[in-house]
Amino acid sequence: MWRDHLTEIIVFSLLFLLVSGMGFVAARWRAPKDMAHLDEWGLGGRSFGGWITWFLVGGDLYTAYTFVAVPALMFGAGAAGFFAVPYTIVIYPMVFLVLIRLWSVSHRHGFVTPADFVRNRFDSPVLALLIAITGIVATMPYIALQLVGIEAVLKTMGVTGDNALARHLPIIIAFAILAAYTYQSGLRAPALIAFVKDTLIYIVILVAIIYLPYKLGGWGDIFAAADAKFDASPNPNDGILLNGNNQLQYVTLALGSALALFLYPHSITGVLASRNRDVIKRNMSALPAYSLLLGLIALLGYMAIAAGVKPLPGATEGSVDNNTIVPLLFDQQFPDWFAGVAYAAIGIGALVPAAIMSIAAANLFTRNIYKEYLKRDASPAQEANVSKITSLVVKVGAVACIVFLDPQFSIDLQLIGGVIILQTLPAVALGLYTRWFHRTGLIVGWAAGMGLGMWMLYQVASPTRKHFGGSAFPLSEFGFDTTKTIYVGIVAVLVNLAVAALVTLAVRAAKVAEGVDGTTPDDYFADEGDPRVTPGTERDADSAREPVA
Amino acid sequence: MAAPEPEAPTTAPSRAKDHSPWNWLLFIPIVVPLIPAFFNGDSPRIFGFPRYYWLQLAWILLGVATTTLVYQMTKKRGNP
Numbered sequence: 001m002w003r004d005h006l007t008e009i010i011v012f013s014l015l016f017l018l019v020s021g022m023g024f025v026a027a028r029w030r031a032p033k034d035m036a037h038l039d040e041w042g043l044g045g046r047s048f049g050g051w052i053t054w055f056l057v058g059g060d061l062y063t064a065y066t067f068v069a070v071p072a073l074m075f076g077a078g079a080a081g082f083f084a085v086p087y088t089i090v091i092y093p094m095v096f097l098v099l100i101r102l103w104s105v106s107h108r109h110g111f112v113t114p115a116d117f118v119r120n121r122f123d124s125p126v127l128a129l130l131i132a133i134t135g136i137v138a139t140m141p142y143i144a145l146q147l148v149g150i151e152a153v154l155k156t157m158g159v160t161g162d163n164a165l166a167r168h169l170p171i172i173i174a175f176a177i178l179a180a181y182t183y184q185s186g187l188r189a190p191a192l193i194a195f196v197k198d199t200l201i202y203i204v205i206l207v208a209i210i211y212l213p214y215k216l217g218g219w220g221d222i223f224a225a226a227d228a229k230f231d232a233s234p235n236p237n238d239g240i241l242l243n244g245n246n247q248l249q250y251v252t253l254a255l256g257s258a259l260a261l262f263l264y265p266h267s268i269t270g271v272l273a274s275r276n277r278d279v280i281k282r283n284m285s286a287l288p289a290y291s292l293l294l295g296l297i298a299l300l301g302y303m304a305i306a307a308g309v310k311p312l313p314g315a316t317e318g319s320v321d322n323n324t325i326v327p328l329l330f331d332q333q334f335p336d337w338f339a340g341v342a343y344a345a346i347g348i349g350a351l352v353p354a355a356i357m358s359i360a361a362a363n364l365f366t367r368n369i370y371k372e373y374l375k376r377d378a379s380p381a382q383e384a385n386v387s388k389i390t391s392l393v394v395k396v397g398a399v400a401c402i403v404f405l406d407p408q409f410s411i412d413l414q415l416i417g418g419v420i421i422l423q424t425l426p427a428v429a430l431g432l433y434t435r436w437f438h439r440t441g442l443i444v445g446w447a448a449g450m451g452l453g454m455w456m457l458y459q460v461a462s463p464t465r466k467h468f469g470g471s472a473f474p475l476s477e478f479g480f481d482t483t484k485t486i487y488v489g490i491v492a493v494l495v496n497l498a499v500a501a502l503v504t505l506a507v508r509a510a511k512v513a514e515g516v517d518g519t520t521p522d523d524y525f526a527d528e529g530d531p532r533v534t535p536g537t538e539r540d541a542d543s544a545r546e547p548v549a
Numbered sequence: 550m551a552a553p554e555p556e557a558p559t560t561a562p563s564r565a566k567d568h569s570p571w572n573w574l575l576f577i578p579i580v581v582p583l584i585p586a587f588f589n590g591d592s593p594r595i596f597g598f599p600r601y602y603w604l605q606l607a608w609i610l611l612g613v614a615t616t617t618l619v620y621q622m623t624k625k626r627g628n629p
Contacts, residue, residue, distance in 0.1 A: 093575035219597030
């Protein structure tokens, strides 16, 4: 009953209202001369320094869903859930090497989205459209999942209703407020709110990892309780260590997720909003602080085992919702007011990435669909306006996904999202290094990777479902005599690369036109203070620039 | 593991600063955390943490140390 959780609800609501106010005020924070420009609304004026970038990108990559789902996975499967740690270690050196080049070329040419870059680099609006659609489709379910994070908290506080509308009303209100201040303030809103969100999360987790082991008898006892639970379970692939079957899956999932994460439009938006290359490079050393936090949060799953937490029932009869174990652990172990702070941290933690993701998806629509196909002469003010409205539409879509569809559907879509966003790797990430691939090859490779990825995901069964049961593909399906599994996305992107290379060789032999590269080698090293190229005249400017040795 | 020697960075053109050999070091924190043979074991335990957990958390420090080193070695000369 919600009355038992009144203190928690009051603390949660007060903190939620505080950040909502901040979201509206954010429009005046570091106020631009002219907000009616996509660079201002959608990228915060490309002016964020080290601290803001740290909070913004940290709040962006480590979402509420991560904080709820990773411990839930540890609770359910054990060691395999810890993949989130290597995943968030290996991403930073990659960003250091790759996305820094995207920052430079985008700074020079005024690119707002990865698809802008691809269009210019490979002279192919079709390839850019595919990249943009892939980005939007992959991001939408990710936004919906942020709502799953909030729902887990509301459920634990007993805020439920008899029918679908009453049950979802708090989420609809929360998202309406979020939509309103994102509309008004753009990227400045999540940047400002991220300060509160991350401060709350750091406080909650520091208290949790010092106080809870003390209460539960120490780390040795916590790991022993987890070990005992997995020993007793019939599942052969759980345990506090990996076994011979799931090591390959663990490693490929960590690598594939890292590659996918930095290709997601919302990560790129966060990186492009920073002021210069040094800000990004320094952040690659500072952001792993969040990985440590995530590793400790993951262990909350084991603490829940040691504390004997029983997850609340799920949406369907007989199922359990493991996502509720962290909120339940806090409810059980913390005083009410502090549990309220912890819930607010998760709830606000959902708003920051949801805002950035909707901005990123809106920018893709505006730049690569609206401006490319609907209104070629759109002014910067019109672009900003279309983006603002699209960000509203995207959020309504995300809420509709949660209210009208089974939340499991969003989780499935997010699983697919990680695999499909990986298929933009050859064009976006490798495109930053080489123009060897032919645009036709990249398009055919993309289609091959998408098709194979979908088929493989469809084939994966889980104990409860026949299809879309996860991302661990049994290699025996390919005819190998083994019980090992591998992450679907890695296989799909390798096939994508192979097809792209073969088709590139074939069409080059057939002398199919390659298009003109709109970028020059020194664009990839440009830094703050370097002259910018205005989008309309960049071709002339390029040819006028002196050749690079 | 021998660190690659920078090839006379002072004479290299400033534009090519991203081609610094120091960047190759960044592959260490990409590859090492992805080798299960290092971390997939129980002993030794530290503060009750099996090796699987403390060593993977320790790779975070490896990542931070490497990116910091490469940043310091490749940043523009003349900057503080």
